Amino acid sequence: ETPTNRSTYTRHSPLSYDPIMAARCGLSAALAIVLAASSALASEDSKNKALCTDQEAAPPFSLLQVGSRETPKLRSTTTRPLKPRVIVEDVLGGTFLPYVYNQTTTAAPNLHVPSPISNSQFFQGAKILTMMLMPSKELIETVTTNKQSLGPDDSGSLKLKQDVPLELRITYLPDAKIGWSGVAGESDPVNIPHTLLTLRLPIDHEGDTVYQSIYSLTNDDTAMLIYRLGHGIPAKVSNLTFPTATPGSLSAVRRGLSVLEAKVVEDLGDVTDTEFSQTRGVVISPEINFGTEIAHISATGSEIDFKQRNCKAIIHEMRKLSVNISVFDDAHEGFAWMLNSDSGIVDGYLVEADLNITTTLLTKISEGSSSDISKFVAEISGTGGKGDKLATSRRTGSTRELPDWETSPKHGYNNGDMVWFETTVNESGAQRYLPPGVSIAKGEPGVIVNVRWQPAAIFGPEIPFLLDYNEMWIMLPTVFKGKRYTYPVQMLLDDDVAATAGVDFGLPKKLANMTFTWPENKTAGSKVHFDVNRHGRKVVSLDGKIGVPSNEKIVGVNDDKNDAGEFLVMVSHQFPWDPEKDRPVKLLTKPIFTTLEQTTLTDVKVSPMSVHPEEPFADWYMGDVLRAGYMRVNCDFRPSMKSPVAWYVEEPDPKSFAEWWK
Numbered sequence: 310e311t312p313t314n315r316s317t318y319t320r321h322s323p324l325s326y327d328p329i330m331a332a333r334c335g336l337s338a339a340l341a342i343v344l345a346a347s348s349a350l351a352s353e354d355s356k357n358k359a360l361c362t363d364q365e366a367a368p369p370f371s372l373l374q375v376g377s378r379e380t381p382k383l384r385s386t387t388t389r390p391l392k393p394r395v396i397v398e399d400v401l402g403g404t405f406l407p408y409v410y411n412q413t414t415t416a417a418p419n420l421h422v423p424s425p426i427s428n429s430q431f432f433q434g435a436k437i438l439t440m441m442l443m444p445s446k447e448l449i450e451t452v453t454t455n456k457q458s459l460g461p462d463d464s465g466s467l468k469l470k471q472d473v474p475l476e477l478r479i480t481y482l483p484d485a486k487i488g489w490s491g492v493a494g495e496s497d498p499v500n501i502p503h504t505l506l507t508l509r510l511p512i513d514h515e516g517d518t519v520y521q522s523i524y525s526l527t528n529d530d531t532a533m534l535i536y537r538l539g540h541g542i543p544a545k546v547s548n549l550t551f552p553t554a555t556p557g558s559l560s561a562v563r564r565g566l567s568v569l570e571a572k573v574v575e576d577l578g579d580v581t582d583t584e585f586s587q588t589r590g591v592v593i594s595p596e597i598n599f600g601t602e603i604a605h606i607s608a609t610g611s612e613i614d615f616k617q618r619n620c621k622a623i624i625h626e627m628r629k630l631s632v633n634i635s636v637f638d639d640a641h642e643g644f645a646w647m648l649n650s651d652s653g654i655v656d657g658y659l660v661e662a663d664l665n666i667t668t669t670l671l672t673k674i675s676e677g678s679s680s681d682i683s684k685f686v687a688e689i690s691g692t693g694g695k696g697d698k699l700a701t702s703r704r705t706g707s708t709r710e711l712p713d714w715e716t717s718p719k720h721g722y723n724n725g726d727m728v729w730f731e732t733t734v735n736e737s738g739a740q741r742y743l744p745p746g747v748s749i750a751k752g753e754p755g756v757i758v759n760v761r762w763q764p765a766a767i768f769g770p771e772i773p774f775l776l777d778y779n780e781m782w783i784m785l786p787t788v789f790k791g792k793r794y795t796y797p798v799q800m801l802l803d804d805d806v807a808a809t810a811g812v813d814f815g816l817p818k819k820l821a822n823m824t825f826t827w828p829e830n831k832t833a834g835s836k837v838h839f840d841v842n843r844h845g846r847k848v849v850s851l852d853g854k855i856g857v858p859s860n861e862k863i864v865g866v867n868d869d870k871n872d873a874g875e876f877l878v879m880v881s882h883q884f885p886w887d888p889e890k891d892r893p894v895k896l897l898t899k900p901i902f903t904t905l906e907q908t909t910l911t912d913v914k915v916s917p918m919s920v921h922p923e924e925p926f927a928d929w930y931m932g933d934v935l936r937a938g939y940m941r942v943n944c945d946f947r948p949s950m951k952s953p954v955a956w957y958v959e960e961p962d963p964k965s966f967a968e969w970w971k
Contacts, residue, residue: 441474503529539884541598681962730937745965748785778804794877815880856909
């Protein structure tokens, strides 16, 4: 949508998840300072055609506590990386960015601190449309270039199976209890029906075929977060349709771009025993997924976490279909380049089954140096560091110059019309939401900020991908090791690319529907309004009037000279499958503001604070308005130079982390 004028803009987004800092050169630099230095056995009952592996099984689990849902929202996803020389795709979804890691793999140790969530889960009544498609030469070259191995060690225990087709799978999951109504792992499960598209790459692992999801879309924002953060599936939000009849149609559209169109031309009937056996093997084949480089470097420093997903299935029916498919590529989306052909009639298999999927944490220990990691993060985020002058595109071979972050433009977030208000903190309620070792700064106010960036260059000024979007920062005053920080307990926004980029860096971002209006001419008495809703729930709204010009400096808003305004983020987005191994690091950043306009706000009225478990504002704030204002700003983020490096990488106590994560 394009606003008719700058002063009033409403976006109705079906997505969910976001915090304040995004994937940008400042964060890359912060990470550069911080970062020092992962077989299936099947048996078949010919009568009921039950499929199973010798492993326990489980599906995705929700990092978010979801409330009752009637219909799934439509959402989006990102692409995936591979093994020791890992391949990753940026959050836009168009390009693999390869990086070399020499990795060794170790099994997760016996848990002394148990995971707060079960690693097994069931999906009843799943409908799976699976199609086998040959990879393109470009994809093979991308994976194997420079003798690139997919394996975790020099023996190459994971290798691309070049003679085996990729699997394109679209799964409709009407019964997917992957969320919770309250505390994660303890409260009642919540059904999140959704459709999931995955493109899976075949990999040889010690003679067995396993798969890795290298591209994925889903039509529910919470499901996207669960897959992306908990299971290493690089899901992005999109609009997806699943064929409900034969003939029927299927489509995938993301951000207005058609990614896939498919039509079931003919139902060819029951499958042969051979076809059943082969398709069964694909359906239940294990996955070893990685996630994204950004997410795991952000989350764990030098440790690269892989998730192995093993599947059991009871197949109720399997039919062979003739499917006419077309896949597309755009500048920032699509997977046609990965396939040998972008259109044609192929055999598809429609499977109805009950699934049981188990997720196991595998850990790769990177031997890459901190400078290597710094360079890689710079390449992925489109930013540079000193000495990193050029970046070469894997896809096109083109080379572009990367700026030094210290001398690049100061602001990646520009012309932001911003309304803020301070409110009294509910100190007893808010404390349990803070990471271990972090406490509420007593007697100090919390701040809620609603801003519209026009535009934001979240991937750096040299990448011509600018976004206009609304964003809300929900912030608490905190103390860590005696130093004041501002802690973004949650962030809501209405652009899925900005949200996904932030999530990969560990920020607490969720998608929401947001309306924000303000006067073009900031005359006294003119009205300001914002309204935020998520999944049909009102989160918060504000009405006020422009007051008089002001030059106030507000901690957490535009006071970048006050150390209390530096941000502390616990990079907590990974699921704690093993709290002793899989613990987060911190991101400590300093905001940089240029205030272009500023006034007070008068006659401010704020709606009652949300009490829903996903947006528990009433647990964080008392809801009064202490003071409020409007400003127009440019903004960016840099590393906190006043925070010791050891604070970035210090991991929390496993038990405390597991309890807080819930």
